Amino acid sequence: MIKCDRTAFLIGVAAGAAATVLIQKQTSESKNAPPEKVLKQIKETFKQQGPINGSWIQMKPEDYTHNGFQVLVYKGGISRQGKTSNEQFEFAADAKTGTLLNVHSIH
Incomplete structure (x- = not known):
């Protein structure tokens, strides 16, 4: 027994x-924010400057160095109609908070 x-x-x-x-x-x-939610936040930010045509986000976060620190980020992109042509931007957003860490225009 x-x-x-x-x-x-x-x-x-x-x-x-x-x-x-x-x-x-x-x-x-x-612990990471859902990528769809992060993209929605970023789209809302971009919409303040005018309508957007398209957007995308990577579903899997990746390592990124920001101000000398390693953080996990979602990378993605936004396109919108500019004054004379379509404008495209790439971004990196903190995967935990959704905070936009970097945005740059693609030429």
Whole structure:
């Protein structure tokens, strides 16, 4: 009888450990803002200067150096009609907060 209790205990410990690893993995992945939400924020910012024609965002964040620090960012792009032609921009946004870290025009 003691042997069954030990077996049940060990099975419980193994199941608990597996659940802990799974929860930690899901929690660490969910610390980033959803890329769709980040893109929506950035589009709202660009819309203040006029309508946009198109946009895109990478779904997987990547490492980026900003002011000497490594941060995870989503990279993406926005296009809008300028005064004489279509304007295109690329951006890098902090994956955790959605804060726009860099925007540059593509010529």
